[in-house]
Amino acid sequence: MGFLKELWAFLRVRKKLWLAPIFVVLVLLGGLLILAQGSVIAPFVYTLF
Numbered sequence: 001m002g003f004l005k006e007l008w009a010f011l012r013v014r015k016k017l018w019l020a021p022i023f024v025v026l027v028l029l030g031g032l033l034i035l036a037q038g039s040v041i042a043p044f045v046y047t048l049f
Contacts, residue, residue, distance in 0.1 A: 011017055 007023075008020075011019055
């Protein structure tokens with residue numbers, strides 16, 4: 001959690017809040033790929049990309 005607080009403080013101080021949605025989308029897509037790697041829905045996830 002310390003990393004997230006530090007990242008948020010960096011984005012706020014440097015006026016780069018527009019990067020926050022990009023980080024969120026990247027984390028969600030990464031999590032989706034990791035979770036779907038060995039599951040039954042893997043072929044459906046990979047057709048999205």
